Amino acid sequence: MIMAWQPQEEGLRQIIQLLKESQSPDTVIQRTVQQKLEELNQVSDFNNYLIFVLTKLTSEDEPTRSLSGLILKNNIKSHYENLPPTVTEFVKSECLTAVGDNSALIRATVGILITTIASRGINTWPELLPALCQMLDSADYNVCEGAFGALQKICEDSSEYLEDDRQNKPLDILIPKFLQFFKHSSPKIRSHAIGCVNQFIVQKTPSLMNHIDVFLENLFHLAVDDEAEVRKNVCRAIVMLLEVRMDRLLPHLHDIIEYMLLRTQDPDENVALEACEFWLSIADQQICKEALTPYLPRLVPILVNGMRYSEIDIILLKGDVEEDENVPDREEDIRPRFHKSRNTHGNEEDNNDEEDDDDNLGDDSSLSDWNLRKCSAAALDVLANVFKEDILPILMPILKETLSSTEWEVKESGILALGAIAEGCMNGMIPHLNELIPYMINHLSDKKALVRAIICWTLSRYCHWVVSQPHELYLKSMMHELLKRILDSNKRVQEAACSAFATLEEEATTELVPYLGFILETLVFAFSKYQHKNLLILYDAIGTLADSVGHNLNKPEYIHLLMPPLIQKWNALKDEDKDLFPLLECLSSVATALQSGFMPYAEPVFKRCISLVEQTLNQNIANSQSPDQFDAPDKDFMIVALDLLSGLAEGLTTFIESLINGSNTLQLLYQCMQDPLAEVRQSSFALLGDLTKACFQHVHPCIADFMPILAQNLNPDHISVCNNATWAIGEIAVKLGTEMQPYVPIILNQLVVTMNRTNTPKTLLENTAITIGRLGYVCPQDVAPLLQQFVRMWCTSLRNIRDNDEKDSAFRGMCQMISLNPGGVVQDFIFFCDAIASWINPKDDLKDMFYKILHGFKNQVGEENWTRFTDQFPQQLKERLSTAYGI
Numbered sequence: 098m099i100m101a102w103q104p105q106e107e108g109l110r111q112i113i114q115l116l117k118e119s120q121s122p123d124t125v126i127q128r129t130v131q132q133k134l135e136e137l138n139q140v141s142d143f144n145n146y147l148i149f150v151l152t153k154l155t156s157e158d159e160p161t162r163s164l165s166g167l168i169l170k171n172n173i174k175s176h177y178e179n180l181p182p183t184v185t186e187f188v189k190s191e192c193l194t195a196v197g198d199n200s201a202l203i204r205a206t207v208g209i210l211i212t213t214i215a216s217r218g219i220n221t222w223p224e225l226l227p228a229l230c231q232m233l234d235s236a237d238y239n240v241c242e243g244a245f246g247a248l249q250k251i252c253e254d255s256s257e258y259l260e261d262d263r264q265n266k267p268l269d270i271l272i273p274k275f276l277q278f279f280k281h282s283s284p285k286i287r288s289h290a291i292g293c294v295n296q297f298i299v300q301k302t303p304s305l306m307n308h309i310d311v312f313l314e315n316l317f318h319l320a321v322d323d324e325a326e327v328r329k330n331v332c333r334a335i336v337m338l339l340e341v342r343m344d345r346l347l348p349h350l351h352d353i354i355e356y357m358l359l360r361t362q363d364p365d366e367n368v369a370l371e372a373c374e375f376w377l378s379i380a381d382q383q384i385c386k387e388a389l390t391p392y393l394p395r396l397v398p399i400l401v402n403g404m405r406y407s408e409i410d411i412i413l414l415k416g417d418v419e420e421d422e423n424v425p426d427r428e429e430d431i432r433p434r435f436h437k438s439r440n441t442h443g444n445e446e447d448n449n450d451e452e453d454d455d456d457n458l459g460d461d462s463s464l465s466d467w468n469l470r471k472c473s474a475a476a477l478d479v480l481a482n483v484f485k486e487d488i489l490p491i492l493m494p495i496l497k498e499t500l501s502s503t504e505w506e507v508k509e510s511g512i513l514a515l516g517a518i519a520e521g522c523m524n525g526m527i528p529h530l531n532e533l534i535p536y537m538i539n540h541l542s543d544k545k546a547l548v549r550a551i552i553c554w555t556l557s558r559y560c561h562w563v564v565s566q567p568h569e570l571y572l573k574s575m576m577h578e579l580l581k582r583i584l585d586s587n588k589r590v591q592e593a594a595c596s597a598f599a600t601l602e603e604e605a606t607t608e609l610v611p612y613l614g615f616i617l618e619t620l621v622f623a624f625s626k627y628q629h630k631n632l633l634i635l636y637d638a639i640g641t642l643a644d645s646v647g648h649n650l651n652k653p654e655y656i657h658l659l660m661p662p663l664i665q666k667w668n669a670l671k672d673e674d675k676d677l678f679p680l681l682e683c684l685s686s687v688a689t690a691l692q693s694g695f696m697p698y699a700e701p702v703f704k705r706c707i708s709l710v711e712q713t714l715n716q717n718i719a720n721s722q723s724p725d726q727f728d729a730p731d732k733d734f735m736i737v738a739l740d741l742l743s744g745l746a747e748g749l750t751t752f753i754e755s756l757i758n759g760s761n762t763l764q765l766l767y768q769c770m771q772d773p774l775a776e777v778r779q780s781s782f783a784l785l786g787d788l789t790k791a792c793f794q795h796v797h798p799c800i801a802d803f804m805p806i807l808a809q810n811l812n813p814d815h816i817s818v819c820n821n822a823t824w825a826i827g828e829i830a831v832k833l834g835t836e837m838q839p840y841v842p843i844i845l846n847q848l849v850v851t852m853n854r855t856n857t858p859k860t861l862l863e864n865t866a867i868t869i870g871r872l873g874y875v876c877p878q879d880v881a882p883l884l885q886q887f888v889r890m891w892c893t894s895l896r897n898i899r900d901n902d903e904k905d906s907a908f909r910g911m912c913q914m915i916s917l918n919p920g921g922v923v924q925d926f927i928f929f930c931d932a933i934a935s936w937i938n939p940k941d942d943l944k945d946m947f948y949k950i951l952h953g954f955k956n957q958v959g960e961e962n963w964t965r966f967t968d969q970f971p972q973q974l975k976e977r978l979s980t981a982y983g984i
Contacts, residue, residue, distance in 0.1 A: 102145050102187055112137075112150065116161045116168075134168065144169055144180065148188045151206060152195035159202045166206035170213045177217050189214065193228050196247060197240030204243035212250035219251070219258055219267075226251075226267050230274060238283065245278070245289035252296040260302050268297065268304035276308060279315035284324030291319070291330035298337040309345055313338075317349070320356055325365035332360055332371035339378045347384075354392055361399050361473075366407065370469045373403060376476035385483050393484070397491045400480075401499065403473030404510040404517075406547065410470065411506075419546050420586040426629045470510075474517045481521025489525045492518065500536065505545040512537065512548070516555030523562070530562060534571050541578040546587035553582055553590065557597035560604040568608070576601065576612060580619040583638075588631060591623070595634045599641040606645045613646060617658045624662040629676075632666075636679040639663075640686035650687070651694040660698055663687065667702070672709060672734070681706075681737040685744030692748045699745060703756045706745075709738035710765050732774055739769060739780035746787035754792040762788075763799050770806045775818050778810060782821035789828040800829065804840045811847040813857055820861045823848065827868035831906055834875050841872055841879040848872075852887045852894075859894075866894040870907025877913040884914050884921025892928035896935040905943060908936075912946040919954075926954060927969065934977040944981075951984050 115137075119130040137143045150157065150165035169188070173180070192214070195207045215225060229251075232244035248271070252259065259268050271293070278290035294312065297305045305312065319331050335353060338346055346353060353375075360372035376396070379385050389396065411417065481488055492514070499511025515533065519526070526533075537552045556563075556575060563571045579601065582594035602609065609616065620642070623635050639659070643650055650659075663684060670677050684702060688695045713735035719727040742762070746753050757763075766788075769781040785803065789796050796803075810822040826844060830837045851857055851865045869887060873880040891911070898904055915922050915929070922929055933947045955963045967975060967984075978984050 102142065102183075109149070109154075112143075112147070112165075113154075113157065113161070116150070116164050119164065120160065142184065144172055144184050145187055147172070148191045148210075151203065151210075152191045152198070159200050162200075163202050163206045166203075166210055170206075170210050173210070173213050173217075177214075185214075189222060189225075193225075196229070196232060196243040197235065197237055198243065199239060201242075204239065204246055207243065208247035208250050211247045212254050215251050216254045219255060226271070230270065233274060233278070242283070242285055242289070245286055245293070249289050249292045252293045256296045256300070260297070260300060266304070268302060272297065272302075272304045272308060273311075276311050276315055279319060284322065284327055287319065287322065288324060288326040288330055291316070291327065291334060295330060295334050295337065298334060299341060301341050306342075309342065313345060313349070317352075325363070325368050328360060328363065328365070329368045329371045332357070332368060332375065336371070336374045336378050339375065339382065343382060343384070350384075350388055354388065358392065358395055358399060361403065366469050369403065370467070370472055373400075373469060373472040373476055376400070377472065377479055380476070380479035380483050389480070390484075390487075393480075393488060394491050396480075397477070397488065398495055400473045400477045401492075401495050401510060401514045403469050404477075404513050405506050406470060406509065407468075410468065411547075414547070414589070418587075419544075421588050422586045422591070422626060422628070424588070424628070426588075428629075470513075474513055477514060478517040478521065481518040483521070485521055486525030488518070489522055492522075493529070505543075505548055509545070509548050509551050512540075512551045512555050516551070516558045519555070519558035526559075527562065530559065531570075534559065534563060534575070538571070538575050538578050541582055546585075546590050549582060549585065549587070549590045550593040553579065553593035553597040557600040560597075560601045564601070564605045564608060572605070572608070573612075576609075576616075580616065583619055583623055584626060588628060591627065591631045592634055595623075595631065595638045599634075599638045602638070602641045602645040607647070607649060609642070610646055610649045613649065613652075613655060614658075616642065617655055621658050621662055624666070633676065633679045636683040640679075640683035643683075643686040643690035647690050648692055650690045651692055653694075656691060656694050659687070664698060664701075667705075672705075672712065675731075675733075677709075678733060678737050681741045685741040688741070688744040688748040690748065692750070693752055695745070695748055696752055699749060699753075699756060702741065703745060703753075703760075706738040706742050707760060707762060707765065709734050710769065711761075713738075714765065714768055732772070732777055735769065736776050736780045739777070739784050743780070743784045743787045746784065746791040750791050753788075754795070757788070757792055757795045763795060767799065767802060767806075770803065770810075775815050779815075779818045779821050782807070782810065782818070782825045786821065786825035786828045789825065789832055793832040796829070797832075800833065800836075800840075804829075805843065808840075808843040808847070811844065811851065813851045813854055813861060816858055816861055819851070820864055823851075823861070823864045823868050827864070827871045827903070830868070830871045830875050837872065837875045838879060841876050845869070845872060845880060845883065849883060849887050852890045859897075862890070862894040863898055866891045867903045867907040870895075870910035871903075872910065873914040874906050874910030877910065877917050880910070881914040881917040881921065884918050885924070888922050889925040889928050892925065892932035896932045898935075900937050900939070905940065908932075908939075909943060909946065912943075912950060915950055926966075930970070930978060931974055934974050934981075948982050951978070951982050955984060 115130055115133055118126055119134075121127065121130075147165045147169040151162050151169065154162060173188075177185075188210075192207055192211050195203065196211075198204050198207065211225070215222060219225060229244045229248050232240050233248075235241050235244070259271070275290045275293045278286055281287050281290065294305065316331055316334055319327055322328055322331070335346070335357070357372050357375040361369055361376075363369040363372065379389065382388075406414070415421070496511050496515060499507050499514070502508045502511070515537075534556070537556055541549055541552050541556075543549050543552070556579070563575055566572065579594050579598050582590055583598060585591050585594060620635065620639055624632070627635055650656075663680070666680055667684070670680065688699070688702075713730045713732060716727065716730035717732075720729045745756075749756075766781055766784060769777055770785070772778055772781070785796070785807075804826075807822045807826050810818050813819050848865050848869050851861065852869065857865075869880065869891060888911075895904060895907060911929075930951070933951070936944075936947075939947065958966065967978075970978075
């Protein structure tokens with residue numbers, strides 16, 4: 098018999114000492130301990146000591162023993178492959194002996210250790226599952242609970258492995274076993290049992306589906322369990338079953354709804370939150386309307402009630418602190434910002450891809466954890482989208498009552514509810530808005546900061562309607578009050594008001610022009626008032642304003658107001674400061690809007706952008722050559738700089754020529770266009786297109802180098818990259834004219850493939866069609882032979898876009914191709930007629946081209962055939978062509 102491993106006294110004493118020291122609050126001591134632990138990892142049986150302290154050294158206090166296990170867990174995570182087999186075997190056997198330790202903390206630590214080893218492959222530990230399974234039947238509660246704790250962690254971390262093990266089929270044994278414990282006398286064990294089974298619902302694991310009836314029966318049995326953790330797991334199971342086995346829940350649906358109504362009001366908030374998820378899930382089911390209609394009168398008040406801030410929320414939010422504008426932000430409260438690339442050049446109307454609604458259901462970003470309030474508001478939002486106006490007869494009396502409450506928490510929850518239903522119930526709300534909007538505008542000066550903040554958000558949800566009314570009615574007063582709140586003494590209100598104002602800017606666009614001076618004075622004053630986090634939101638509000646009012650911002654008095662504080666921030670920020678991202682995005686919008694008005698500020702901004710691109714490229718080269726010495730750069734700096742250069746080119750147009758002259762912009766752009774990161778290429782191609790439009794004389798010498806790179810990036814799987822590359826090619830073609838000919842063969846086929854692919858997004862289709870048309874405009878003899886391959890899709894893609902220069906050049910190209918290859922359009926001529934009819938106001942010479950083609954075809958086929966052909970046209974098309982072209 099092999100002697101079991103035993104520790105040496107001195108070694109054990111040293112390790113205990115280390116474990117004690119590592120609990121010291123002193124960071125210097127902690128660092129020294131960390132270093133010693135790293136050194137000890139070189140000692141072959143160090144991990145044996147750790148498992149010994151955890152499982153055998155009962156004389157030590159529990160935190161020290163548990164810490165020993167957690168250090169061992171980290172060692173296994175980092176060095177498992179390098180541990181001697183004798184050590185891993187010793188650790189495994191010790192774990193199994195300690196599963197039932199008397200201490201709950203030690204049992205939990207052992208469970209974590211077991212899972213960590215198991216996640217490296219349960220097949221290398223064949224005795225584990227049978228041993229744990231056997232322990233479940235132990236008469237000793239600690240052994241049973243410890244085994245279940247370990248099994249639940251294994252089910253969470255290794256569910257895929259358990260499902261895929263076709264040979265041993267562990268779940269065929271485990272799942273029936275777990276189900277037996279749903280009725281165990283211990284609530285902790287019952288909770289573990291459901292927790293284990295819940296891991297296999299979403300995947301519809303066959304071993305569970307074969308026992309679905311027993312599972313449901315046992316689940317319903319536990320519905321009224323005294324233990325909150327058990328009720329929480331029951332609710333979670335039902336929500337998941339709703340998504341994957343609705344068929345089995347249908348017979349019980351009314352009972353389930355009754356149960357969830359009760360549980361959504363559970364005294365334990367965690368249970369209530371799990372239950373509230375049910376309403377979000379059922380809203381996605383087709384049966385929702387039919388199933389929930391009878392319950393709405395009870396459900397809606399429960400949801401509105403769930404929207405109240407709990408006492409703990411108010412403590413976390415410091416909801417009793419009304420004035421905190423002078424309190425500096427903690428860095429950890431500032432969410433990381435990710436730069437949104439400048440997408441996607443070409444047709445502007447499809448340019449603002451729907452972004453996720455970052456309004457977070459009117460809740461505060463520092464309470465980013467999902468909670469009952471957020472879930473209740475989200476549930477009311479989705480149900481409003483399902484039931485539309487039908488929900489209002491139930492909701493309006495509740496709103497009336499909550500909005501007139503003297504308790505601020507109740508009033509606040511009513512305003513949140515009013516915002517949550519805005520999207521789904523807009524039509525039904527219109528008759529009430531002439532009362533509700535003034536109510537909210539008046540309450541923007543409520544003495545409670547959390548009320549002021551939620552009103553900002555709710556008003557933003559109704560901006561669209563407010564803007565559509567005469568300004569005197571609501572817009573002016575709402576704007577004035579929101580601007581006051583932008584200068585609120587509470588940071589949360591500042592944030593909510595700034596975000597709401599940005600939404601108003603997007604909805605109102607040029608309607609705000611008469612008020613620009615007043616708006617800018619407020620936003621500029623906020624610069625001196627805001628702490629770090631809200632400054633970033635302020636940049637966004639200024640950038641959005643510039644996007645919304647465009648060249649109307651280009652007035653000396655506005656420029657003198659706006660630019661000094663922006664440039665001051667710009668000069669104060671270091672090159673490696675990530676606050677540059679939102680500031681650069683903001684300046685990009687401002688430069689595009691101010692156009693020549695940005696010229697006095699352009700040179701230092703331009704030079705810094707070039708420097709940021711250069712630094713990032715150099716750092717990237719250094720890192721690829723010596724990764725040990727140099728960190729990889731954060732390429733967002735380069736992306737944002739490229740985007741601001743695009744903004745400068747777009748705003749300054751030909752004025753940018755003097756800046757490009759004598760700079761290395763084009764060499765840097767050549768490197769960026771070949772970057773492995775898609776976002777860098779996307780921004781590079783946007784800049785290339787803008788420079789082509791603004792100062793082609795600098796781009797021209799580089800075309801032979803640029804074209805092959807553009808051709809390689811016409812891959813529609815990378816939509817934004819492909820889109821910008823396609824757009825840039827079209828801009829270059831218009832400038833190059835017949836010199837484009839050598840490049841047509843490497844480009845055209847891929848464009849035709851993109852044109853004919855199923856599911857190509859609308860913007861990409863339009864840009865591809867315009868670029869094909871432009872190639873046909875400058876090199877018709879090269880493109881016309883392929884006409885038949887793309888003409889139908891080309892016509893249907895461009896019939897929906899507004900008259901503009903891009904559409905003009907594309908249609909001229911199409912007309913030239915048709916005159917060279919009329920046979921290529923014969924089969925799809927009706928689509929071409931439809932595309933012609935989409936023009937509201939073509940230029941005279943273009944209209945003349947259309948006239949010649951239409952009459953040419955008519956003359957060629959003869960009156961009778963032409964009549965038969967036009968009889969297939971929809972009436973509207975017939976009338977348009979007859980009026981415009983006499984056909």
